[in-house]
Amino acid sequence: MSVAVGNILEVRNLQTQFNTLDGVVRAVDGVSFDLARGETLGIVGESGCGKSVTALSILRLIPPETGRIAAGSIKFEGEELTTLGEEAMKRLRGHRISMIFQEPMTSLNPVLTVGTQIAENVVRHMAVPWRAARERAFEMLDLVRIADARRRLDEYPHQLSGGMRQRVMIAMALSCDPQVLIADEPTTALDVTIQAQILQLMLELKEKTGTAIVLITHDLGVVAETTERVVVMYAGRKVEEAPVEALFDEPLHPYTRGLMRAIPRLDVEADAAGTRPRLQEIPGLVPRLTQPIPGCAFAPRCGFATGRCAVDPPPLIDAGAGHTVACWEVERVRASAP
Amino acid sequence: MTAYIVRRLFATLPVMAVVALFVFFLLRFAPGDPAAIIAGEDATAEAIAAVRAKLGLDRPMVEQFFVWILQLAQGDMGVSIFSNLAVTRLISQRVEPTVALTLSTLFVAVALAIPIGVVAAWKARKLVDRLVMGFAVLGFAMPGFVLAYILIYFFAVQWQLLPVQGYRPIGEGLWPFVECLILPSVALGVTYMALIARITRASMLEVLAQDYIRTANAKGLATDRVLLLHALKNAAVPIITVIGIGIALLISGVVITETVFNIPGLGRLTVDAVLKRDYPVVQGLILVFAAAKVLVNLIIDISYAFLDPRIRY
Ligand SMILES: Nc1ncnc2c1ncn2[C@@H]1O[C@H](COP(=O)(O)OP(=O)(O)OP(=O)(O)O)[C@@H](O)[C@H]1O
Ligand code: SF4
Ligand SMILES: [Mg+2]
Numbered sequence: 001m002s003v004a005v006g007n008i009l010e011v012r013n014l015q016t017q018f019n020t021l022d023g024v025v026r027a028v029d030g031v032s033f034d035l036a037r038g039e040t041l042g043i044v045g046e047s048g049c050g051k052s053v054t055a056l057s058i059l060r061l062i063p064p065e066t067g068r069i070a071a072g073s074i075k076f077e078g079e080e081l082t083t084l085g086e087e088a089m090k091r092l093r094g095h096r097i098s099m100i101f102q103e104p105m106t107s108l109n110p111v112l113t114v115g116t117q118i119a120e121n122v123v124r125h126m127a128v129p130w131r132a133a134r135e136r137a138f139e140m141l142d143l144v145r146i147a148d149a150r151r152r153l154d155e156y157p158h159q160l161s162g163g164m165r166q167r168v169m170i171a172m173a174l175s176c177d178p179q180v181l182i183a184d185e186p187t188t189a190l191d192v193t194i195q196a197q198i199l200q201l202m203l204e205l206k207e208k209t210g211t212a213i214v215l216i217t218h219d220l221g222v223v224a225e226t227t228e229r230v231v232v233m234y235a236g237r238k239v240e241e242a243p244v245e246a247l248f249d250e251p252l253h254p255y256t257r258g259l260m261r262a263i264p265r266l267d268v269e270a271d272a273a274g275t276r277p278r279l280q281e282i283p284g285l286v287p288r289l290t291q292p293i294p295g296c297a298f299a300p301r302c303g304f305a306t307g308r309c310a311v312d313p314p315p316l317i318d319a320g321a322g323h324t325v326a327c328w329e330v331e332r333v334r335a336s337a338p
Numbered sequence: 339m340t341a342y343i344v345r346r347l348f349a350t351l352p353v354m355a356v357v358a359l360f361v362f363f364l365l366r367f368a369p370g371d372p373a374a375i376i377a378g379e380d381a382t383a384e385a386i387a388a389v390r391a392k393l394g395l396d397r398p399m400v401e402q403f404f405v406w407i408l409q410l411a412q413g414d415m416g417v418s419i420f421s422n423l424a425v426t427r428l429i430s431q432r433v434e435p436t437v438a439l440t441l442s443t444l445f446v447a448v449a450l451a452i453p454i455g456v457v458a459a460w461k462a463r464k465l466v467d468r469l470v471m472g473f474a475v476l477g478f479a480m481p482g483f484v485l486a487y488i489l490i491y492f493f494a495v496q497w498q499l500l501p502v503q504g505y506r507p508i509g510e511g512l513w514p515f516v517e518c519l520i521l522p523s524v525a526l527g528v529t530y531m532a533l534i535a536r537i538t539r540a541s542m543l544e545v546l547a548q549d550y551i552r553t554a555n556a557k558g559l560a561t562d563r564v565l566l567l568h569a570l571k572n573a574a575v576p577i578i579t580v581i582g583i584g585i586a587l588l589i590s591g592v593v594i595t596e597t598v599f600n601i602p603g604l605g606r607l608t609v610d611a612v613l614k615r616d617y618p619v620v621q622g623l624i625l626v627f628a629a630a631k632v633l634v635n636l637i638i639d640i641s642y643a644f645l646d647p648r649i650r651y
Contacts, residue, residue: 061555065463093558101556106549111571111646121557156647172557 008179008212009035009058009097014072016050016057023290027053029236030072035180040206040213042227042244044220044259048286050236051216052102055182058214059099060089076180095125098173102185104165108157114141115153118172125176140171144201163194170202177209184216199226220259224248229322232256235287235297238316242323252325254302254333258282296328304329304336343640350632357628358410362403365617372617376419415625416618418611425622428607435505436603439526439595440588442519446527447534448581454531455538455577456565462543471539478532483598486525493521503600522599526591530584537580541573548572574645582638586631 016028028050035041043051056062057069060081074081076097081089093099101107109117118137123130134153141149144167157165166186173181183202187195203226206213215227223230223244230247232240232255240253251257262282284301287293296302299309306329314328327333373390374381381389390396394405409416415425454474458467494502500521506514545551546569554568592605604623611619643649 059556061552090558090560093556095558099556101549101553103549107553109550109554109568109572110648112568120559120563124557124559158648169553172553 006036007034008037008077009214010073010075011054011058012073012075014054014057014074015070016053016062016067017070018067020066020290022288025289026236026292027067027289028057029289029293031231031233031236031238032072033231033238033241035212035214037179038206038210038212039229040203040215040227042223042230043214043216043233044218044223044230045233046218046259046282046286049233051218051233052184053236054233055099055184055214055216058182059093059097060084061093061099091125094121094173094178095176096178097180097182098176098178099182100166100169100173100184100186102188104162104169104189107169108165110157113154113156114160114168118168118175121172121175136175137171140175141168143174143205144168144171146171162190163198166190166194166198167201170198170205174205174209174211178211180214181206181211182214182216185218186215187222188217188219195222202226232259235293236289237297238326239298240323240325241316242319242325243321246321246323250334252319252323252330252333253298253327254304254329255282255298257333258301296326304332339643342643346636346639350636353632354625354629357625358407359403361621361624361628362406365621366399366402370615372419372615375615410625415622418619419616420614425618428619429604429622429626432602432604432607434507434603435601436592436596436605438505438508438515438519439522439592439601439603440585442516442523443527443530443588444581444585446523447530447584450527451531451534452538452570452577455535456542456570458535458539459542459546459569460561460565462539467539471536474532474535476532477528478536480528482525482529482595485528486521486598489521489525503598505599505601505603518601522595522601526588526595530588533584534577534580538573538577541576542569545569545572571645575642578638578641578645582634585634589627589630589634 011034012032014028014031015026018025018027031050031054033041033043043054045051053062053067058074058076058081060069062069069082072082076092081092084092108114115134115137118140119130119133122128122133122136126133126136128136138149138153141152146152146164146167152160157168160168166189169186181202186202187198190198199222202213202215205211215222217223227244229243230241231238232247232253234255240247240251240256242252247256248260251260259282282301287297287300293313295308295310295312296305296314299305302309304327308328312328314326316324316326317330318324319330371386373386373393373395376393377386377389387396394402397405406416413426415429417424418428421428454470458470461467490502493500501518504518506518508515542565550572551564551568554564559568592603593608594605595601596603596605597609604626607619608623610616611623
């Protein structure tokens with residue numbers, strides 16, 4: 001298979017599993033997607049569908065005591081990452097591919113200054129002296145619009161607000177000009193106004209640096225505002241993929257339709273807590289991932305399900321114009337009102 | 339920070355005052371009449387009364403206390419009943435061996451325990467971890483004096499590499515000084531080593547599961563930087579606490595160790611003074627030990643503030 005021109009990241013049939021007391025958890029069960037240079041790709045799905053595990057698999061940060069990439073391929077600039085040596089992998093992390101995590105309150109080291117935590121990444125990958133790296137850290141803090149950046153360098157994370165910490169994480173992640181930035185729910189823990197600011201900032205920086213972004217979220221509102229293409233995941237599998245307009249114009253998977261119905265209406269968007277509610281309004285429960293799922297994972301909750309759905313896994317069908325969907329009953333779904 | 343340290347130093351004064359009060363009354367109410375002991379076995383009642391008057395023991399208790407405290411404030415701990423030497427002088431002569439032994443034991447324990455604990459946590463549940471921690475349990479279970487005799491048998495008697503016992507002041511040269519300290523430090527230190535290694539492993543394991551360690555790994559940092567800076571600095575507070583407890587135990591433990599290894603330090607002075615009911619010396623020693631523990635406690639507290647910026651001072 002040749003490397004498609006323009007794809008910086010190609011994930012094929014990724015399977016990541018964990019050994020637990022209840023058996024083997026198939027957290028990611030055969031996911032494939034591409035990321036083009038400079039593109040913003042969204043990955044959406046309910047809590048526990050394997051979004052974070054997909055992201056951690058790309059960076060090979062799955063805890064080795066319990067988890068492993070059981071099968072599949074991850075190619076970065078044509079280079080296979082699943083078999084790459086640990087040292088080479090370390091040179092990629094934080095340099096060519098970096099990551100922002102879900103929890104800004106706990107993702108920074110509480111006993112090291114912000115300046116140190118940004119500068120150490122630069123020292124590690126750019127082979128520059130500490131003084132120059134600190135200068136770079138200052139520039140980055142300035143770039144992510146942290147006021148009084150010079151002074152902030154010597155502050156500790158507990159002296160910063162959640163929004164500021166996430167800015168620091170962004171500054172850190174972008175400090176070595178990575179080709180790929182994986183942002184795992186970067187705004188979930190923040191309140192709505194700050195969410196919008198952080199997303200805006202990420203998009204602006206992307207324009208400047210040309211970094212491709214994988215934006216992981218359970219919030220279709222965020223997807224609509226920020227991404228170009230969307231992968232919808234359910235129970236460790238990809239169920240639909242489409243350019244963002246196509247997905248919102250005509251969602252083809254019953255699960256995606258359920259998610260859309262669950263989007264909070266704009267006029268009630270900011271609830272008392274100031275956060276968007278999580279998407280759990282689809283009736284029924286996510287299947288347990290410790291048992292192999294024979295047919296379509298969504299079958300127990302799906303209004304379109306037929307006998308076949310519980311037995312045979314639906315293949316991904318090309319619905320045209322880059323729109324793919326894994327559903328046996330796609331024609332019936334298409335014909336019904338969304 | 340300086341203001342914090344000064345404030346903490348002042349805060350130790352009430353503690354020391356309570357200790358002083360305790361020491362004073364404890365010995366006043368202890369059985370046995372010091373005046374009778376000093377005057378000798380077959381002294382007359384008049385002779386004993388004379389001694390009592392000379393020592394001021396016939397004065398009201400409150401007056402005695404204030405006289406004692408005032409002298410103490412001037413660094414005067416009184417005079418030994420037996421040798422007639424100033425208590426401060428007796429104690430300061432014996433301080434060096436005890437401090438040397440405590441510090442060298444601590445050094446042996448910490449220098450081994452921290453790398454062991456870090457490696458064990460890093461390789462948790464792997465072979466290295468099991469081996470290293472197995473040794474730690476063994477070290478913890480083995481009484482120090484048993485190990486002392488084993489070490490003495492091999493290193494001193496069989497192979498004649500190190501002296502059997504004794505102490506040489508540092509003034510007589512570095513090697514003779516170090517040579518005498520090796521066996522006692524190892525024998526004493528193994529227990530503390532095991533204790534500190536275990537807490538290091540436990541504390542490191544907890545820290546290694548934190549989100550910020552994943553962040554550090556996501557930056558591709560070298561393993562040693564992740565372990566020794568990102569993790570160990572966060573794991574340090576419980577480790578330092580246990581080291582502090584270790585020092586306190588060591589200070590109390592010198593009495594036995596100095597006896598086993600025949601080291602002329604404060605422990606031996608304590609034994610002698612207690613057996614002879616040399617009250618001024620016992621009082622002085624209790625105060626010195628208490629002050630040492632308060633000081634250790636203070637240093638530990640201050641080091642927390644250095645290690646963790648979230649601790650307010
Ligand atoms: N270290 C682990 N050990 C065992 N199971 C794990 C581990 N990490 C994740 N899992 C399981 O893998 C599945 C996917 O988890 P993942 O964190 O990827 O979900 P997610 O889509 O990111 O959800 P969220 O929106 O809550 O972040 C879950 O069922 C989870 O329980
Ligand atoms: S394959 Fe069947 S169960 Fe699965 S989404 Fe389509 S209709 Fe529903
Ligand atoms: Mg997640």
